[in-house]
């Protein structure tokens with residue numbers, strides 16, 4: 567790594583610590599499809615060196631784990647600092663430098679996950695000596711999850727234990743990249759897969775077959791139409807775009823150009839405003855299939871079918887009125903207003919589980935998931951100041 571410390575950041579030893587920790591975290595390839603255990607072991611060892619015991623919450627197959635650790639008194643409540651350890655793949659992206667080697671150029675630290683969201687985790691870990699040096703009135707809990715990028719599934723077993731054998735924080739700060747703005751709401755995601763079954767035939771006699779790809783394309787056209795209809799009806803200016811969106815992500819079907827295809831399937835998502843009814847689009851698509859497509863298809867074969875299954879959901883996030891998590895983040899950032907975003911996080915799950923939550927972390931979401939992902943040193947400094955403020959706020 568060719569990191570040169572210059573100017574202001576060279577004077578800030580805590581920031582230098584952040585960079586070393588971020589370098590280590592980025593060095594673990596924790597793409598969601600892979601194990602995160604090497605990173606979890608690294609964090610466990612780091613915390614152990616500071617006298618902090620961690621609890622692992624393993625995945626069902628044992629290849630991944632969440633981590634929960636507490637600093638300070640073993641009283642109830644406390645503040646949770648939450649981040650996910652996994653990151654999105656680099657395949658198909660053109661990177662200027664190795665994505666798993668943290669590299670500094672022009673005050674920006676480049677690497678997969680630097681922004682989303684190992685930057686926040688590095689700041690939290692770099693603040694551990696500060697937290698340890700204080701006589702905290704209430705505990706600080708570090709919460710690290712896996713599989714956030716594939717439907718926020720990894721944190722769920724950990725959340726299920728909050729308030730039983732793991733303490734339930736009175737407020738949780740989810741450090742997703744918000745440019746340190748305070749986010750108190752986000753949309754919901756519902757993911758679906760639709761399978762179309764038709765009937766195979768020689769392509770010279772399409773009339774005795776049922777073309778599954780043609781039916782799928784009609785369904786996709788209907789999804790586009792439903793999306794446009796929603797866009798014309800809904801308008802919540804807090805969100806960008808200000809309405810729920812529908813998007814088809816994958817499609818596969820057919821075997822050869824001279825065969826009428828029997829199978830076609832596609833995956834699609836609805837990202838709903840918190841106030842919208844999430845079941846509306848699958849219901850309307852099923853009605854279209856039943857009324858406009860299936861009668862014609864079944865005229866040729868009774869085997870014709872269109873089935874849609876839910877593949878996963880991430881709840882919307884809306885902070886409760888007078889949320890103590892939002893109040894805390896506003897106080898620590900000095901911001902006066904909150905914002906809403908269209909991407910999802912684990913905050914909705916925490917809020918649902920009775921932990922008031924807020925989203926606030928370093929880096930810009932525009933750099934997340936992209937080639938040449940980076941977090942700026944300025945943003946890491948801002949997050950370190952935020953965590954210092956938290957330590958001050960909790961010092962007795």
Ligand SMILES: [Zn+2]
Nearest residue numbers: 650682683742
């Ligand atoms: Zn993230």
